[in-house]
Amino acid sequence: MKRRNFLGLAGAATATALAGKAQAAGGHSFDGYPNSYGVLFDASRCIGCRQCEMGCNKINSENVTEPWTTLPKKDPKAFDEKGLNATARTDASMYTLVNKYEPQALGGKTPVFKKAQCMHCKEPACASACFVKAFTKTPEGAVTYNGSVCVGCRYCMVACPWDVPTYEFNKLIPYVQKCHMCHPHIKSGKTTMPACVKACPMEALTWGKREDLIKEAWARISSVPGRYLPHVYGEREMGGTNWMYISNVPFAQIGLREDLGKTPAPEMTSGALGLVPLVACLWPVLLGGIWQITKWKDERAEEDKQKAVAEAIAQERAKAGK
Amino acid sequence: MSQHDHGAQPVILPPQEAWGVIKSLLNPVTYLKFAKEHPILSLIFLVGVVVTVNRFLIGGLAGTTNLDDNNPWGIWISFDLLCGVALAAGGYTTTAGALIFNIKGLRTAVKPAILTAFLGYAFVVYALLYDVGQPWRLPYPVFWSQGTSSVLFEVGLCVMLYVTVLMIEWLPNFTDWVGMQKISHVIHKCTIALTIMGIVLSTMHQSSLGMLYLIAPHKMHPLWYSAHLPLQFFVSSMVAGMSMVIFEGTISHHYMHSRMSPEYNRDHDGVLFAFAKACSIILFGYFFMKWVPIAGENKWGYIFDGKYGLMWLIEMFGFIAIPCFLYAVGYRSRSTGTIKAAATISVLGIVFNRFNVSWFGFNIHLRPEQQYFPSVQEVIVSVFVVTLIILCFRFISKYMAIFSDHPSYSKGHH
Numbered sequence: 016m017k018r019r020n021f022l023g024l025a026g027a028a029t030a031t032a033l034a035g036k037a038q039a040a041g042g043h044s045f046d047g048y049p050n051s052y053g054v055l056f057d058a059s060r061c062i063g064c065r066q067c068e069m070g071c072n073k074i075n076s077e078n079v080t081e082p083w084t085t086l087p088k089k090d091p092k093a094f095d096e097k098g099l100n101a102t103a104r105t106d107a108s109m110y111t112l113v114n115k116y117e118p119q120a121l122g123g124k125t126p127v128f129k130k131a132q133c134m135h136c137k138e139p140a141c142a143s144a145c146f147v148k149a150f151t152k153t154p155e156g157a158v159t160y161n162g163s164v165c166v167g168c169r170y171c172m173v174a175c176p177w178d179v180p181t182y183e184f185n186k187l188i189p190y191v192q193k194c195h196m197c198h199p200h201i202k203s204g205k206t207t208m209p210a211c212v213k214a215c216p217m218e219a220l221t222w223g224k225r226e227d228l229i230k231e232a233w234a235r236i237s238s239v240p241g242r243y244l245p246h247v248y249g250e251r252e253m254g255g256t257n258w259m260y261i262s263n264v265p266f267a268q269i270g271l272r273e274d275l276g277k278t279p280a281p282e283m284t285s286g287a288l289g290l291v292p293l294v295a296c297l298w299p300v301l302l303g304g305i306w307q308i309t310k311w312k313d314e315r316a317e318e319d320k321q322k323a324v325a326e327a328i329a330q331e332r333a334k335a336g337k
Numbered sequence: 338m339s340q341h342d343h344g345a346q347p348v349i350l351p352p353q354e355a356w357g358v359i360k361s362l363l364n365p366v367t368y369l370k371f372a373k374e375h376p377i378l379s380l381i382f383l384v385g386v387v388v389t390v391n392r393f394l395i396g397g398l399a400g401t402t403n404l405d406d407n408n409p410w411g412i413w414i415s416f417d418l419l420c421g422v423a424l425a426a427g428g429y430t431t432t433a434g435a436l437i438f439n440i441k442g443l444r445t446a447v448k449p450a451i452l453t454a455f456l457g458y459a460f461v462v463y464a465l466l467y468d469v470g471q472p473w474r475l476p477y478p479v480f481w482s483q484g485t486s487s488v489l490f491e492v493g494l495c496v497m498l499y500v501t502v503l504m505i506e507w508l509p510n511f512t513d514w515v516g517m518q519k520i521s522h523v524i525h526k527c528t529i530a531l532t533i534m535g536i537v538l539s540t541m542h543q544s545s546l547g548m549l550y551l552i553a554p555h556k557m558h559p560l561w562y563s564a565h566l567p568l569q570f571f572v573s574s575m576v577a578g579m580s581m582v583i584f585e586g587t588i589s590h591h592y593m594h595s596r597m598s599p600e601y602n603r604d605h606d607g608v609l610f611a612f613a614k615a616c617s618i619i620l621f622g623y624f625f626m627k628w629v630p631i632a633g634e635n636k637w638g639y640i641f642d643g644k645y646g647l648m649w650l651i652e653m654f655g656f657i658a659i660p661c662f663l664y665a666v667g668y669r670s671r672s673t674g675t676i677k678a679a680a681t682i683s684v685l686g687i688v689f690n691r692f693n694v695s696w697f698g699f700n701i702h703l704r705p706e707q708q709y710f711p712s713v714q715e716v717i718v719s720v721f722v723v724t725l726i727i728l729c730f731r732f733i734s735k736y737m738a739i740f741s742d743h744p745s746y747s748k749g750h751h
Contacts, residue, residue: 102704104406104407105406106406107406140552142486143486143487143552144487144488144489144552145484145487146478146483146484146487146489146490146493147474147477147478147481147482147483147484148482148483148484149482149484164474164477164481164482165470165471165474166469166470166471166472166474166475166477166478167469167470167471167472167474168468168469168470168489169409169410169469169470170409170487170489170549172406172409173409173410173549173552173553173556174552174553176553176555176556178406178407181406182398182404182406182409182470183470184397184398184399184402184404184405185397185398185399185400186397187393187394187397188470188471189397189398189470189471190470272555272702274555275555276554280552281486283551283552283554284486284488284548284551284552285486286564287488287548287551287564287567288486288488288491288548290567291491291541291545294537294540294541294544295537295541298533298536298537298540299533299534299537302433302437302533302536302537303529303533305437305438306436306437306439306529306533309437309438309439310439313439
């Protein structure tokens with residue numbers, strides 16, 4: 016190949032690559048996948064029976080597709096107690112659990128239950144934090160985990176505002192575990208909706224398109240004035256989640272943090288990360304310049320010194336010559 | 338000014354004998370002999386090996402650490418990674434001063450600083466093998482599945498590149514020693530390019546370590562969480578690096594005196610004064626830098642609120658203002674003792690700051706009984722890693738020309 020041909024081809028390749036990316040430079044905004052699915056949890060309906068936990072354990076211990084989607088099979092008796100105490104949390108053997116609270120709003124004695132699992136953020140902190148792209152926000156709504164690339168750095172756990180991802184600390188080849196909203200099981204046709212939703216006898220869980228769920232949530236809130244708090248938790252929290260909550264007691268009293276704000280997690284680091292290439296571009300030029308200047312100054316100083324010495328010698332010689 | 342015995346040139350073995358020393362490393366008798374002479378170091382080493390076996394083959398992370406689902410990062414990140422990287426910053430600060438800003442008196446400090454940085458970073462990577470769940474996958478983020486939106490990706494990439502740069506910068510010490518001067522010569526030609534790369538990469542990952550925490554404002558105390566964390570980590574790393582060079586130079590002087598050339602000893606105090614002045618100015622700036630987000634985000638109320646406020650004040654005044662003042666006094670009165678004290682406080686202050694960000698002031702939303710405290714085995718691994726660094730430093734500076742010019746360079750060659 017002639018040199019000119021090669022350069023021409025290289026130029027064409029660069030131009031194509033740039034053209035492909037040109038639209039991305041026009042500003043970036045992501046409002047979540049349209050038509051993605053989610054779940055609405057209604058705290059006023061939940062009775063803490065933990066059928067959802069049982070359904071979750073069943074489907075995810077029997078339909079194992081990958082080593083990291085295995086849950087150990089649990090005895091049904093393990094789910095007998097009505098709602099675990101408020102301090103219990105998920106570990107690597109479960110994707111979800113039901114906590115029992117006795118909120119001040121109802122006098123501190125009446126129990127209110129809340130189901131905890133991955134919130135399936137529209138813009139997930141875990142996915143943004145993962146340095147091997149192990150997490151995927153699927154267009155269907157679920158945030159899934161691919162253990163085949165996971166190094167086990169656990170930055171996802173640091174990043175998640177709800178402390179959702181768990182880790183198999185007790186295994187020699189450990190993986191992260193978290194709810195995948197039954198994404199693999201729906202895909203394989205094993206079920207039509209998440210197993211927990213299917214298992215719920217009280218319709219405390221509703222499966223549907225996120226947009227529809229938000230309408231449904233607000234319809235319930237306005238249908239019986241005073242029954243619910245006028246807030247759909249997850250509609251805006253951390254940029255919005257696909258799993259949402261409505262409740263008859265303040266969310267903070269059933270273990271849902273109300274201080275998280277509306278900023279999606281990726282936005283918290285993207286600004287700072289954007290400065291990194293600036294450093295990489297500016298620093299070499301600046302440092303190279305400083306190096307040249309100091310060198311030049313040293314050389315000038317040396318020249319001046321030698322000139323002064325030579326002049327002094329010449330003067331002395333001239334004097335001696337007289 | 339302290340008086341030094343400037344002494345004679347240290348003995349550097351000829352290349353053929355150097356290979357003999359390397360061969361003796363393969364002989365177990367060498368180690369038995371060493372164990373007999375240094376029982377404490379050997380004991381630490383032995384216990385470290387036992388915990389290592391437990392971590393990788395028997396107990397896993399659960400059997401060695403107090404980490405759990407609420408506390409995914411412990412002392413191996415707070416100390417080994419965050420402090421390790423900050424305290425190894427002497428490499429880029431010293432080379433920047435000596436080679437880019439061309440400060441003549443710093444030249445003899447370059448080789449020990451590069452050695453410390455190289456060992457520091459190499460063992461940061463080594464310690465990470467203990468921390469991550471599947472250490473054999475550590476190259477994945479760079480070579481297999483690049484998660485470019487992650488701050489940790491940036492850290493990983495920069496640390497990997499910087500370890501390579503440091504290795505190349507350090508290599509001439511080895512190639513001179515074993516008589517492969519040609520390689521040294523090629524590397525010396527690239528000195529400025531390598532130095533600039535080192536500074537660029539250091540700027541990027543020192544700040545990125547602070548950037549890691551930007552994604553978790555909900556878990557951190559407001560006095561330490563700030564959009565300025567990357568800047569604060571970078572600026573404080575300069576102080577950490579230079580203070581560590583002073584701190585470690587003092588120890589080396591004590592134990593490695595016979596390995597130091599008259600030129601090294603002659604310049605030693607000059608390095609101290611130059612770094613003392615620099616540290617004093619940077620700490621002064623850093624002190625005010627830390628107030629900016631407090632004022633900007635109106636966090637004044639937290640300062641006088643409970644133990645976190647107290648800890649913040651201790652950090653600000655005890656570990657930033659006081660060493661800043663001591664460095665300035667030490668520089669003005671030419672007191673090496675004051676400067677060494679300032680360096681020690683600064684090093685401790687960096688550790689305190691990194692612990693505040695990543696441990697004491699982190700996960701404060703958890704209940705007290707859920708809070709993290711390291712296990713004995715976690716501490717043993719950290720001590721073990723520091724011991725390995727010391728052993729490597731000792732070995733290399735005992736045989737190679739770290740505190741002197743290698744005899745193969747004729748006088749005035751540089």
